[in-house]
Amino acid sequence: MMALLAAVPTLTPPTGSDIVGLLPEVILGGAFVILLLLDLITPASRRTWLAAFSVVAIVAAFGTTVWGWFDAYNNPHVHGVFFGAFAYDRFGLFINGVLLTSALLVVVISPQYLNRRGLHYGEYYSLILAATTGMMLLAGAASLMVIFLSVELLSISLYILSGFSRTDERSQEAALKYLLLGGFASAFLLYGMALVYGETGHTQLEQIAIAIHSGIATVDPLLLIGVVLMLVGFAFKVSAAPFHMWTPDVYQGAPTSVTAFMSVATKVAAFAALIRVFSFAFPDLYPQWQTAVVFVCILSMVWGNLAALSQTSLKRMLAYSGIAQAGYILIGVASSPHDAGGTIGALFYLAAYSLTNLGAFAVITIMSGRGEDLDRYASIRGLAHRRPYVAAAMALFMLSLAGFPPTAGFFGKFLVFSAAIKSGLMPLALWGIATSAVSIFYYLRVVLLMYAKPDADAKSYEWSKTTVSGGAVVAFTTAGTLVFGVFVTLLYTVATAAQQGALPRL
Amino acid sequence: MTALIIVVGILAVVGAVGVVLSTQPLYSALSLVFSIGMLAILYLILNAQLLFAVQLIVYAGAVMVLFVFIIALLNPKAEDRPILDVRAVVAFVAVITITAALFATAHNGITYSGSNFRGAVVGASHNDQDPAYTKHAFDFKPADVNSGQAGNVQTVGGQLFTVFLLPFEITSLLLLVAAIGAVYLTRRVPKTEVDT
Numbered sequence: 001m002m003a004l005l006a007a008v009p010t011l012t013p014p015t016g017s018d019i020v021g022l023l024p025e026v027i028l029g030g031a032f033v034i035l036l037l038l039d040l041i042t043p044a045s046r047r048t049w050l051a052a053f054s055v056v057a058i059v060a061a062f063g064t065t066v067w068g069w070f071d072a073y074n075n076p077h078v079h080g081v082f083f084g085a086f087a088y089d090r091f092g093l094f095i096n097g098v099l100l101t102s103a104l105l106v107v108v109i110s111p112q113y114l115n116r117r118g119l120h121y122g123e124y125y126s127l128i129l130a131a132t133t134g135m136m137l138l139a140g141a142a143s144l145m146v147i148f149l150s151v152e153l154l155s156i157s158l159y160i161l162s163g164f165s166r167t168d169e170r171s172q173e174a175a176l177k178y179l180l181l182g183g184f185a186s187a188f189l190l191y192g193m194a195l196v197y198g199e200t201g202h203t204q205l206e207q208i209a210i211a212i213h214s215g216i217a218t219v220d221p222l223l224l225i226g227v228v229l230m231l232v233g234f235a236f237k238v239s240a241a242p243f244h245m246w247t248p249d250v251y252q253g254a255p256t257s258v259t260a261f262m263s264v265a266t267k268v269a270a271f272a273a274l275i276r277v278f279s280f281a282f283p284d285l286y287p288q289w290q291t292a293v294v295f296v297c298i299l300s301m302v303w304g305n306l307a308a309l310s311q312t313s314l315k316r317m318l319a320y321s322g323i324a325q326a327g328y329i330l331i332g333v334a335s336s337p338h339d340a341g342g343t344i345g346a347l348f349y350l351a352a353y354s355l356t357n358l359g360a361f362a363v364i365t366i367m368s369g370r371g372e373d374l375d376r377y378a379s380i381r382g383l384a385h386r387r388p389y390v391a392a393a394m395a396l397f398m399l400s401l402a403g404f405p406p407t408a409g410f411f412g413k414f415l416v417f418s419a420a421i422k423s424g425l426m427p428l429a430l431w432g433i434a435t436s437a438v439s440i441f442y443y444l445r446v447v448l449l450m451y452a453k454p455d456a457d458a459k460s461y462e463w464s465k466t467t468v469s470g471g472a473v474v475a476f477t478t479a480g481t482l483v484f485g486v487f488v489t490l491l492y493t494v495a496t497a498a499q500q501g502a503l504p505r506l
Numbered sequence: 507m508t509a510l511i512i513v514v515g516i517l518a519v520v521g522a523v524g525v526v527l528s529t530q531p532l533y534s535a536l537s538l539v540f541s542i543g544m545l546a547i548l549y550l551i552l553n554a555q556l557l558f559a560v561q562l563i564v565y566a567g568a569v570m571v572l573f574v575f576i577i578a579l580l581n582p583k584a585e586d587r588p589i590l591d592v593r594a595v596v597a598f599v600a601v602i603t604i605t606a607a608l609f610a611t612a613h614n615g616i617t618y619s620g621s622n623f624r625g626a627v628v629g630a631s632h633n634d635q636d637p638a639y640t641k642h643a644f645d646f647k648p649a650d651v652n653s654g655q656a657g658n659v660q661t662v663g664g665q666l667f668t669v670f671l672l673p674f675e676i677t678s679l680l681l682l683v684a685a686i687g688a689v690y691l692t693r694r695v696p697k698t699e700v701d702t
Contacts, residue, residue, distance in 0.1 A: 014671060029679055082672040123690045130683045137676060145673035153680045160687035166695045199611070222611040225604060
């Protein structure tokens with residue numbers, strides 16, 4: 001018996017500073033569980049209270065994130081917390097901030113939309129909180145195990161949310177498609193991780209990098225296959241071509257508020273993990289993975305932009321636009337080994353894209369009528385004449401997505417393109433500029449439609465009245481898109497600090 | 507020992523090929539049980555007793571029983587598929603490539619010394635900054651294997667509640683979300699839901 005006990009390694013429970021490093025995630029994860037219980041005692045007509053509770057939880061998590069921004073800088077945990085499984089650093093906290101803002105805006109526009117569609121259940125808010133927790137864990141994950149599990153946590157929450165409308169066939173189809181293809185992508189990711197673990201003997205990103213750098217792990221085909229398979233798994237999550245097939249159908253079929261959430265939050269979290277893994281676990285392999293990233297990047301920009309041209313549904317158009325935007329962010333990732341501006345540009349782009357795209361989806365969400373989503377091109381014709389403010393905001397979002405100054409979208413593109421040029425990836429910048437020119441066509445088409453004269457004999461669409469909550473969200477995203485476009489240094493400084501604070505340091 | 511590994515390994519592959527090739531879903535499931543069982547034996551040879559037990563109880567036992575139940579419940583017909591499919595050929599080439607690379611790498615990595623097979627110790631690769639940790643992940647300090655600690659309950663438990671504590675906790679959230687999903691999606695739909 002004594003011999004057996006002697007074999008047990010010394011158990012060191014996580015210390016207070018470990019928990020502090022995970023505070024935003026702990027708060028949100030705890031709120032998710034409490035919300036489940038609150039749902040049981042909340043009357044069906046009072047489910048807006050659950051939204052209010054979610055708002056409080058998200059704001060609390062945001063507060064600790066802001067506090068952590070300074071704490072992590074003053075007390076750096078160079079090797080991460082929880083035995084190196086999680087990086088408590090400004091990089092993760094920056095992404096947390098973007099994710100929490102997105103989640104907050106989505107929760108605020110949801111009650112009205114869900115009530116109209118008769119989908120107002122407590123599970124919705126639980127799942128949004130669970131998905132956000134998963135995304136925040138992914139943003140800080142410094143070990144392959146945490147990366148995989150948080151990818152699954154966010155994905156499974158989103159599969160359920162996509163199929164949240166159980167009477168809508170398209171919603172069910174979206175959920176099933178997302179589940180099957182997502183499971184497939186997870187298998188790729190996991191197989192890649194298994195091969196990398198087999199080669200290096202480590203699950204922690206820092207240790208993997210050391211093993212490769214010191215030659216303990218030989219750079220052989222198997223390691224490279226592992227790296228590429230992991231890239232495939234992430235490319236699926238950020239919906240980059242050619243792994244984007246699910247995107248249009250899922251974005252169109254899912255309830256619009258869910259689409260708004262997953263189109264920005266999933267992309268932000270998955271990009272955070274992609275950047276962390278490739279910059280910090282495989283820095284020595286960059287000549288190899290850069291080629292693969294460049295390929296995915298160009299394909300996404302070309303495919304996404306060309307396919308978006310022929311769409312007639314706003315949700316589908318924004319899905320293809322999201323694929324193209326993933327391509328632009330990948331330019332930043334591809335240039336990151338040579339130029340710190342690549343990562344900074346990608347982070348700036350992610351924040352700008354979140355605000356803008358969320359704003360565009362918020363417009364669709366708050367305008368959607370009882371009977372139908374306002375997502376056909378025909379249904380927004382002449383919107384500006386009856387809803388001038390909302391239409392003006394939508395026009396601004398379209399200009400920002402296309403990359404016109406003085407919007408945040410312009411500087412996002414500017415930063416990634418200039419990083420590409422600085423790091424000798426000129427062709428990538430040229431592809432980016434050329435495809436952006438194509439994108440102007442379909443973004444401006446939406447603006448023109450909204451400002452066109454309404455057809456006299458056309459079917460009149462029942463646009464919902466703009467409520468205070470919906471108006472506030474649109475106003476907030478509009479302000480963000482403009483403020484970060486005019487006072488660029490505000491966001492740029494924060495993104496630079498995030499890039500410089502990223503762990504693990506090598 | 508080497509002969510045993512080779513025989514069991516080949517049998518595991520035969521079972522896996524059977525899963526893909528049989529047209530009757532039930533035969534696929536049974537081949538999978540066989541393959542899982544063979545893998546369990548491999549774990550035992552590698553000195554991972556806990557994994558052996560978990561593999562048999564959870565996979566060969568619980569999961570496969572569910573598989574077989576569902577197959578019996580749905581009573582699917584035999585698959586009708588062409589003998590030669592382009593996608594199958596592509597997949598075959600990809601599988602062969604990866605397997606060849608796996609073998610080539612493993613050949614460099616796995617070493618035998620006398621009758622003592624130096625297998626991977628579950629999770630033991632985290633405190634190995636000392637020179638005894640040699641070239642490859644498949645090589646482990648012989649001390650781990652000889653002391654009989656490899657993959658036993660204490661080692662796995664110790665790792666699970668220290669190094670892998672955070673992943674362990676995330677798993678609990680994940681299971682909760684999955685349960686919510688199962689309950690929500692299968693619950694009766696009230697009439698108030700508006701169909702768009």
